Amino acid sequence: MSVFFNKEENKIVLSTAKTEYIIEILRNRFLGHVYYGRKERGYEPVYEYKLSSFTPYYEDFYEFQPDVASTEYSFFGNGDFRCTSLKLRNGNGNSVTSFEYKCHRIFNGREPIDRMPFAEAGEGDETLEITLWDRVSECELKLYYTVFEDCDVISRHMKLTNSGKCPVYIEKCMSLQCDLRGDNWDMITLCGTYFRERMYSRAPMQPGNRSIFSRRGASSHHFNPFMGLCRHETEEESGECYGFNFVYSGNFLGEAELVAENGCRVQLGLGGENFGWKLSPGETFESPEAVMTYSDDGIGGMSRNFHKFTRDRILPEEIFENRPVVLNTWEAVGFNIDEKILLEFAGKASAYGMDMLVVDDGWFGAREHDRAGLGDWWENPAKFKDGLKAFAQRVKKTGMKFGIWIEPEMVNPDSELFRAHPEWTLRCPGRENMLSRSQLVLDMSNPCVVDYLKESFEKVFGDVPLDYIKWDMNRHLSQVGSDYLPADRQNETAHRYMLGTYDLYRWFKKRFPKVMIENCSGGGGRYDLGMMKYSHQIWTSDCTDPVWRTRIQYGSTLPYPVSTMSCHVSHPGNSVQELEYRYTVAVNGMLGYEMNILTMEENVLNKIPGQIERYRRYEKLIKNGEYFRLLNPCESNYCSYYFTDSERKVFLLTFVQLAADCEPSKIALKIRGASPLAVYTDKLSGKSYTGQELNEGITVETTASEERFCRMWELVKNE
Numbered sequence: 001m002s003v004f005f006n007k008e009e010n011k012i013v014l015s016t017a018k019t020e021y022i023i024e025i026l027r028n029r030f031l032g033h034v035y036y037g038r039k040e041r042g043y044e045p046v047y048e049y050k051l052s053s054f055t056p057y058y059e060d061f062y063e064f065q066p067d068v069a070s071t072e073y074s075f076f077g078n079g080d081f082r083c084t085s086l087k088l089r090n091g092n093g094n095s096v097t098s099f100e101y102k103c104h105r106i107f108n109g110r111e112p113i114d115r116m117p118f119a120e121a122g123e124g125d126e127t128l129e130i131t132l133w134d135r136v137s138e139c140e141l142k143l144y145y146t147v148f149e150d151c152d153v154i155s156r157h158m159k160l161t162n163s164g165k166c167p168v169y170i171e172k173c174m175s176l177q178c179d180l181r182g183d184n185w186d187m188i189t190l191c192g193t194y195f196r197e198r199m200y201s202r203a204p205m206q207p208g209n210r211s212i213f214s215r216r217g218a219s220s221h222h223f224n225p226f227m228g229l230c231r232h233e234t235e236e237e238s239g240e241c242y243g244f245n246f247v248y249s250g251n252f253l254g255e256a257e258l259v260a261e262n263g264c265r266v267q268l269g270l271g272g273e274n275f276g277w278k279l280s281p282g283e284t285f286e287s288p289e290a291v292m293t294y295s296d297d298g299i300g301g302m303s304r305n306f307h308k309f310t311r312d313r314i315l316p317e318e319i320f321e322n323r324p325v326v327l328n329t330w331e332a333v334g335f336n337i338d339e340k341i342l343l344e345f346a347g348k349a350s351a352y353g354m355d356m357l358v359v360d361d362g363w364f365g366a367r368e369h370d371r372a373g374l375g376d377w378w379e380n381p382a383k384f385k386d387g388l389k390a391f392a393q394r395v396k397k398t399g400m401k402f403g404i405w406i407e408p409e410m411v412n413p414d415s416e417l418f419r420a421h422p423e424w425t426l427r428c429p430g431r432e433n434m435l436s437r438s439q440l441v442l443d444m445s446n447p448c449v450v451d452y453l454k455e456s457f458e459k460v461f462g463d464v465p466l467d468y469i470k471w472d473m474n475r476h477l478s479q480v481g482s483d484y485l486p487a488d489r490q491n492e493t494a495h496r497y498m499l500g501t502y503d504l505y506r507w508f509k510k511r512f513p514k515v516m517i518e519n520c521s522g523g524g525g526r527y528d529l530g531m532m533k534y535s536h537q538i539w540t541s542d543c544t545d546p547v548w549r550t551r552i553q554y555g556s557t558l559p560y561p562v563s564t565m566s567c568h569v570s571h572p573g574n575s576v577q578e579l580e581y582r583y584t585v586a587v588n589g590m591l592g593y594e595m596n597i598l599t600m601e602e603n604v605l606n607k608i609p610g611q612i613e614r615y616r617r618y619e620k621l622i623k624n625g626e627y628f629r630l631l632n633p634c635e636s637n638y639c640s641y642y643f644t645d646s647e648r649k650v651f652l653l654t655f656v657q658l659a660a661d662c663e664p665s666k667i668a669l670k671i672r673g674a675s676p677l678a679v680y681t682d683k684l685s686g687k688s689y690t691g692q693e694l695n696e697g698i699t700v701e702t703t704a705s706e707e708r709f710c711r712m713w714e715l716v717k718n719e
């Protein structure tokens with residue numbers, strides 16, 4: 001039983017394998033937050049009465065002052081001056097709300113969230129639903145907590161129903177609030193830009209509000225929706241660390257607010273700047289889901305909780321036993337799609353052990369360059385003379401699988417679609433639309449647009465033996481207005497855009513159940529749990545430079561399992577050493593290649609089959625193993641990590657040096673959990689180590705030379 005109501009104490013306890021989350025129903029009115037952390041750590045009271053002129057209270061419950069209490073969810077204008085979970089403009093025109101406890105229920109499993117991605121409940125997972133009521137707006141609020149017991153993860157979302165006679169307007173909506181005690185906090189975020197996604201950043205919290213956000217209509221390259229909050233003394237494998245994340249791919253707001261004596265309030269949700277919603281009488285709104293975890297095994301422990309959760313409760317079932325090693329055409333040929341050359345690519349890639357040809361951008365409509373064709377999802381007979389189906393069949397005859405690129409949510413002004421339906425783009429009356437990569441954004445909030453896309457893909461792919469889709473999105477949303485929505489619902493456009501996009505994803509998966517989806521947004525611009533619900537892997541970044549990739553991948557592993565990282569070896573030149581270096585970096589995730597194999601030297605190409613064979617040997621471990629980070633490439637000149645199985649029989653250890661050192665130095669790479677007396681043999685070098693030696697660390701000597709330097713060890717316990 002993971003949710004338990006203690007009637008005597010009026011407390012609800014949510015338990016996971018190692019953590020506990022406790023809510024107190026205060027005088028049957030308010031929801032106090034008692035505790036979140038390791039099981040049986042001892043609780044602090046939700047509030048301590050302090051005589052102060054500056055903390056409002058209700059006369060009949062003066063001891064409870066919302067501004068200095070720990071609460072589950074906070075309401076605007078109601079005596080709590082910290083950041084707010086819900087702001088709702090009622091029929092009187094003000095936004096003050098006070099939801100009070102009505103009842104709660106506990107049930108097995110979970111209920112789906114309307115039109116949105118959400119984590120699947122496993123056996124034994126339970127949900128708590130708490131119902132609250134605001135008598136002025138006459139709205140009913142339900143707060144949901146689903147407990148994913150074996151993952152040490154709890155999810156949160158809310159549902160609001162207008163039972164009154166006037167419309168209400170949601171002005172800010174957060175899915176999760178967590179009031180953390182004390183002021184000793186560091187915030188970990190993953191921020192960056194195009195080509196530099198998810199750069200690890202850690203900084204002490206200062207009094208004030210620190211936020212991460214996207215106002216771009218996509219979760220974005222700039223801030224990932226993940227936030228970590230850890231103690232100043234927390235390290236990679238020790239100390240307390242909380243992780244928060246959002247199962248959503250559009251605009252979001254994550255806030256951590258430190259206020260003197262009140263601890264740190266964490267919130268995550270849609271926010272209120274690029275989101276608004278009109279709730280007419282009788283209507284219900286559901287927020288996306290946010291998730292949280294806690295570990296006292298440091299940042300690494302937090303990551304491993306999220307990895308397991310994402311693997312077991314979010315990601316779709318595998319389509320193929322092995323993830324196909326792709327050869328993607330983009331970096332080799334760009335828009336120059338020539339079927340004869342592509343068939344040569346396929347034949348050669350197959351001969352060198354690869355599994356799938358992915359035809360990237362440029363295969364459809366008048367798509368000769370990025371200024372035309374988007375939106376016209378029909379095959380171009382000039383490019384495939386016997387049609388796409390025949391081409392795909394020929395690719396398959398080479399022994400390769402067949403994948404193709406799409407970017408459904410976009411349109412070029414120079415396209416048949418735009419000429420026929422300019423009103424299907426996001427736009428605002430009287431304003432000029434702005435271009436980005438020569439394209440406009442389709443109004444995915446309009447069901448006619450989504451239907452058009454479904455019909456187009458049905459027509460173009462209906463009879464093609466497709467194995468894989470790379471689903472791209474190459475600009476952010478500006479002039480966010482919809483011809484489809486009335487004036488008083490324009491603020492809903494960005495969220496409805498996501499609902500339409502998710503609808504298309506769901507349709508695609510149902511219509512093409514055997515097709516694997518790789519998500520992409522100019523690299524990893526929608527690298528989030530929402531997209532992971534539909535895609536097995538995500539193109540991690542358009543940057544394939546191995547040094548920068550090391551940093552990008554490091555950050556990505558904080559919240560996400562490496563099985564989601566699509567990592568290609570690109571342009572090694574004619575250097576075997578460079579190929580090895582790039583390969584070593586790429587097998588931190590799901591391996592692929594992106595290069596012109598027709599022009600590469602044989603001595604380099606000849607190394608590829610061996611690389612793929614090695615990858616296949618440890619692919620399952622990379623996909624499903626436990627991940628430990630040793631050296632942080634955002635804070636040092638090195639990166640190191642290892643994968644291990646639950647029985648600690650295998651350790652796959654990697655060390656990558658980013659640039660030449662001034663002087664060589666020795667670094668011990670310490671493996672945790674090897675049995676001290678056992679012997680482990682490195683399959684790559686043949687050398688043996690005792691478990692004790694591994695625990696004390698394999699010593700690697702760094703280099704002062706400009707030459708690329710990396711090492712891998714495949715350590716297997718001798719039986």
Ligand code: DGJ
Nearest residue numbers: 330360361520522523542
């Ligand atoms: C951006 C992607 O990240 C690239 O890999 C490639 O697919 C291009 N779009 C094609 O336009």
